[in-house]
Amino acid sequence: MSKYQSVESWKPSDGFISTEVANEVIKEKNNNLAILAGPGAGKTEILAQRANYLLQTGLCKSPQKILALTFKVDAASNIKNRIDLRCGRELASRFESSTFDAFFISLVRRFSTLLPSWIDIPSDFDVYPFDHNWWSDYEQNQLGGRPFVFKNNYSPLDLTARPNDEITRLWKYCAENKIADYKMCRSMAFTIIKNYSQVRYLILSTYKYLFLDEFQDTTDEQFAFIQTVFKGSNTIISAVGDTNQMIMAWAGANPQNFEKLAKDFNSKTVHLMVNHRSNTKIINLINHVIQDLTTSMETPVVYVGTRKGAPPYNCIGAKAFDSPESEAAYISKHINLTLSENPTLAPSDFALILRQRAQDYYKNAIGEFLSNDLSLRNEDALVVSNGVKIQDLMVEPLSIFWMLLIRYKAGLINYSQEKKLDKIASFFTGYNLGQERERKKLKAYIARLMSCINFSEPVENTITKIFDIVGSAKIKLVYPQYRSQYFNKVKESFCILFQDALNNNPKDLKQAINDYEGTNQVKLMTIHKSKGLEFDTVFFVDFHDDSWWGLRRAVQEKNEKSQREEKNTFFVGLSRAEERLYFTKNRGNWPPVLVGLLKDSNLVVQLPDI
């Protein structure tokens, strides 16, 4: 029997609502696609379903693979997690998801021997961003200091011709210390690709399909890489994004990406006009803001919701306060009221988002939250200095794996979590879950890992024992991002955060797990960090003119580009809400441009006193 399903019998999984356009995207065979879609349209999901379709029907046959490239680590693991859970091991192993930078690094490690002979970097170098302190040390110790190109906006260098002394000295120093920063890796990857057509052909013959998620955030440099490798090839590209959510221009994202894709790759443009996330009132507000974002040359799009049920009464509101404390006191009471009226909601369904300085806001607000029996978690905070941010830790595959084992040991695992644990363990062991005998061996392996867990021992001991059984080589093979020092950062951050949760709840394991995962905590984060997420209720806090100074300045200076970026940021934030969306300020004036938009919509009411 064929291991592949027929194209006719293949169906999308997990309650996916398919529209004609969605179906067209999933099943496109020949054309490069530019998929434009608004918030909540299920952009990542449609790529995940397309990957399932191509792998499960054999349109992407072994040994061909799909490569998904994106800007951010969490977006890369998000799509990979969905494929891993839905496809078997063999199929999932042919879906590779990576950030652009991680892909560049893997190219350099693999082909470092092809680099010009003056570059002597060993393949097991560590990568981290060289920050201000690093450069200060370097400048003090190294003759000639930081190369000029590293001081400015930097395009990748072609390293084939031996560059100047400053550059060669930097590379020599890094080779001796087995380190490199991201910019250096980009240069090395470009040098390999441009000068060795064999490497390009190897990439092209490996990847029949290329997915580009969050395409609006792609930089010129990344686009140049896509052009160099894929232009004129048979690899089929599917790029998905939302130009109204482009908030990375400061990091080099180019608003013309979709046009460039159409020109260079003759891509077919498809619009997904649905929003599966928000209620009709919030979608009306989204459509209203889109009208403002649309230039006179474009036709404004209008999104249609698929969510059932009427929006809650007063679901979009605003209120002014005279201090962050009184604002936080009101919000925590409001959350408690909504929780008491909606028993299916938990504190983690509520988010406070703000333009900047989440930690300052946290310090002012936490007391009020605690006195209303609620906990607030600053998702943007580092677990430990030089460690991983809480929000990033939550999506790290190793943190997910360790928590699943801990849940299993504590008897607090549900069916889908257990399936997920089996899947990850099968990646480490190679056991086939479809075969009874191998499944038994897999269960014995998981039991062995679990026997390492002793809740009265320091968490670090437990994790080290688990790690010894799994083996570092296996972990690095399955998750290439852990080939560097980053593994130790994730491990240390996990141990500290989970140890804290255990210490705070010595007799209540369930509560400790909830504390670690933030299940019973209201989330606090910057708008940039909220991108890609969704919450039942969103409070836009600290929503005053001073915190939107970037927009104020852009208006004063008539800087259209910056105004657009600020408005896009506002758009990203408000489109995170499913059912309730509130704007609050604790001083000064409302930001005039944004509040003008809200007033014009006629959708925002004054929130009542509680």
Ligand SMILES: Nc1ncnc2c1ncn2[C@@H]1O[C@H](COP(=O)(O)OP(=O)(O)OP(=O)(O)O)[C@@H](O)[C@H]1O
């Ligand atoms: N085709 C679909 N049918 C039903 N529900 C869907 C579908 N696609 C996505 N969803 C659900 O809709 C919500 C929004 O999806 P998702 O977060 O993938 O959208 P998105 O396009 O990435 O949004 P954004 O750009 O705003 O982050 C999620 O809860 C998701 O599970």
